[in-house]
Amino acid sequence: MKRSKHINLDLMRKHANPSNQYHKKTVMRSVALGVVATSVAACDGSEEVEVITSTFDCMDDTVLEMGQCKAAYQQALEESERIGPKYRTEEQCESEFNQCQRNQFGSFTPVMVGYLFANSLWDRNSNRYGGSFNPVYRYFRPFSPLHNQLITADGELLGEDDDDVFKLKKKSLKKKKSFMNTVSRGGFGSVASKKSSYSKSSWGG
Amino acid sequence: MLRRPIAPRINWQQQAIEYGFKFHTMYGQTYWDESAYYQFTLDQVERDIEAPTEEIHQMCLQVVDKVVHDEQLLRKFCIPQHKWDWVKASWQKKEPSLYSRLDLAYAGQGHAKLYENNADTPTSVYETGFWQWLWLQDNVDGGNLPRSSDQFNSLQEKLVQRFYQLKQSQPNAELHLSCCKDTEEDRGTVQYLADCATEAGISTQFVYIEDIGLGSNVNEGASKNVNASSKLCFTDNNNQVIDWLFKLYPWEFMFQEEYHPHLANSDCRFIEPAWKSIISNKALLPMLWKLFPNHPNLLPAFFEDELHLASDIPSLVKKPIFSREGANISIIKDQQEITASDGPYGEEGYIYQATHLLPKFFDQESNRTNYTLIGSWLVDDKAAGMSIREDTNRITQDMSRFLPHVIV
Numbered sequence: 197m198k199r200s201k202h203i204n205l206d207l208m209r210k211h212a213n214p215s216n217q218y219h220k221k222t223v224m225r226s227v228a229l230g231v232v233a234t235s236v237a238a239c240d241g242s243e244e245v246e247v248i249t250s251t252f253d254c255m256d257d258t259v260l261e262m263g264q265c266k267a268a269y270q271q272a273l274e275e276s277e278r279i280g281p282k283y284r285t286e287e288q289c290e291s292e293f294n295q296c297q298r299n300q301f302g303s304f305t306p307v308m309v310g311y312l313f314a315n316s317l318w319d320r321n322s323n324r325y326g327g328s329f330n331p332v333y334r335y336f337r338p339f340s341p342l343h344n345q346l347i348t349a350d351g352e353l354l355g356e357d358d359d360d361v362f363k364l365k366k367k368s369l370k371k372k373k374s375f376m377n378t379v380s381r382g383g384f385g386s387v388a389s390k391k392s393s394y395s396k397s398s399w400g401g
Numbered sequence: 402m403l404r405r406p407i408a409p410r411i412n413w414q415q416q417a418i419e420y421g422f423k424f425h426t427m428y429g430q431t432y433w434d435e436s437a438y439y440q441f442t443l444d445q446v447e448r449d450i451e452a453p454t455e456e457i458h459q460m461c462l463q464v465v466d467k468v469v470h471d472e473q474l475l476r477k478f479c480i481p482q483h484k485w486d487w488v489k490a491s492w493q494k495k496e497p498s499l500y501s502r503l504d505l506a507y508a509g510q511g512h513a514k515l516y517e518n519n520a521d522t523p524t525s526v527y528e529t530g531f532w533q534w535l536w537l538q539d540n541v542d543g544g545n546l547p548r549s550s551d552q553f554n555s556l557q558e559k560l561v562q563r564f565y566q567l568k569q570s571q572p573n574a575e576l577h578l579s580c581c582k583d584t585e586e587d588r589g590t591v592q593y594l595a596d597c598a599t600e601a602g603i604s605t606q607f608v609y610i611e612d613i614g615l616g617s618n619v620n621e622g623a624s625k626n627v628n629a630s631s632k633l634c635f636t637d638n639n640n641q642v643i644d645w646l647f648k649l650y651p652w653e654f655m656f657q658e659e660y661h662p663h664l665a666n667s668d669c670r671f672i673e674p675a676w677k678s679i680i681s682n683k684a685l686l687p688m689l690w691k692l693f694p695n696h697p698n699l700l701p702a703f704f705e706d707e708l709h710l711a712s713d714i715p716s717l718v719k720k721p722i723f724s725r726e727g728a729n730i731s732i733i734k735d736q737q738e739i740t741a742s743d744g745p746y747g748e749e750g751y752i753y754q755a756t757h758l759l760p761k762f763f764d765q766e767s768n769r770t771n772y773t774l775i776g777s778w779l780v781d782d783k784a785a786g787m788s789i790r791e792d793t794n795r796i797t798q799d800m801s802r803f804l805p806h807v808i809v
Contacts, residue, residue, distance in 0.1 A: 198443070200558035203535075207600055209419055209421075212419070373575065373641050375639070375642065376616025377640065378614035378640050382611055387658060388610070388650070397586045397587075398584055399584065399654075400523060400586075401524065401726050
């Protein structure tokens with residue numbers, strides 16, 4: 197056969213076809229399934245999480261061995277560099293966190309106090325972690341209601357005591373997307389707009 | 402290779418709504434045309450289209466390898482000097498390609514001849530990979546075509562497999578897909594590729610080319626003095642960093658636009674990779690002819706400063722180096738230049754290719770003669786399918802009709 201053996205038509209379909217009962221049923225069924233799936237996820241979606249503050253802490257409190265603990269710490273540092281809060285000046289950073297450091301881009305990021313770890317996401321067979329070692333910081337602005345709270349890079353509050361076990365949604369343990377301040381827009385597309393009086397339908401070919 | 406009339410499926414327009422195929426008719430003209438189909442033998446497809454397609458692709462890769470190492474050639478290919486290192490690096494790092502489409506002139510016998518390579522921003526991928534596949538399925542199911550009918554079209558299957566491979570090297574990466582505003586066709590094309598990526602388990606986002614922003618790594622919105630040397634990232638409408646971008650937008654445009662200095666500085670990876678700018682370029686054609694003279698699938702082709710070598714060729718087609726969708730093509734015969742299509746290209750220079758007209762197929766119903774072009778698809782380096790475009794004009798352009806095909 198020289199053609200695709202199978203194409204997932206449900207994925208390709210953008211609108212239900214009202215004149216086609218079979219399709220209508222399929223769509224209804226998948227909506228119903230979706231609802232069930234969501235509610236299961238809501239019951240089952242939180243994990244017991246610890247904040248790991250050192251390699252010793254990691255070896256004591258988790259299933260990881262020393263080498264794995266060191267690697268986890270390293271990855272958390274990289275994540276902190278990537279997704280941690282960033283400030284132009286050290287003063288700005290230290291007005292919110294008591295200790296900050298300059299990163300490779302010349303801006304300032306708070307020093308992480310540890311990273312999140314859930315034993316349940318560690319796969320002993322493959323020695324792989326099914327989440328991300330997301331960094332945790334301690335918020336320090338005086339008189340703020342958040343003073344002394346543990347906080348993740350995207351602002352999720354954990355609590356004060358890093359020895360506690362926290363319950364977090366699985367989402368919080370996943371790798372975070374990076375966001376940045378967009379300083380300008382519209383730097384692509386100008387050539388097309390100059391030529392647009394000619395193109396009827398496409399910038400492809 | 403035959404052109405055969407067939408009754409359009411009664412419900413196809415309804416089905417187009419259901420599957421979100423919005424550009425089957427554009428500006429009141431038919432684009433998707435299922436009033437006829439082209440019929441091929443398996444031999445014609447495998448011997449004359451599939452095998453040469455993979456061979457031509459390998460020849461094109463040899464052109465890339467030659468050009469990236471030669472400043473004079475980079476100049477001839479109109480790659481701006483400030484992008485030479487970056488284009489070369491993308492080739493040396495073997496940045497992966499997704500897909501290409503070769504345009505071939507083929508009449509059912511003899512050698513298919515390469516017109517050009519759409520290696521950077523090929524369109525009509527949805528119509529090929531999905532819509533004509535569905536057409537065949539429906540017509541076989543409805544008893545209008547024999548059960549044994551096949552199609553040279555594993556495009557969707559191969560795209561999904563390719564996305565799956567690309568995912569393995571970066572399991573968590575999210576893919577942004579992008580095209581220009583105000584074009585239903587491009588938006589549909591990009592949506593299709595997003596669907597294929599989703600099928601492969603990749604999470605996707607969409608951003609218009611014009612909306613792409615520059616993100617600074619610093620809080621408090623302070624970085625007003627953006628300069629080319631600072632480390633910046635491309636961002637989408639939600640200020641999310643774009644790590645991996647499919648752009649249905651030509652490299653040669655991006656190379657001259659405001660954000661071009663940040664292409665090399667950002668960590669963003671691109672589909673298609675930057676080295677594709679060399680083979681989506683019409684300068685490819687004279688270069689292929691130089692490296693593989695008299696290859697049966699090539700037409701003689703020349704750079705502007707080599708026209709003396711073309712003195713014994715009776716008629717030449719003059720193509721701008723960056724032309725798309727058949728724009729700004731003219732035919733030169735007896736030292737007379739006849740403009741055959743207008744458009745916005747040409748200031749970058751031209752190449753010349755020996756004239757080899759498309760085969761003609763007569764349509765009795767409309768009493769029209771059609772010129773027929775074959776698009777032969779590649780996913781990475783594998784031939785993956787075929788599309789047919791037809792026009793009453795000798796030059797295939799963006800409004801030329803798309804017709805399905807079968808192998809019998």
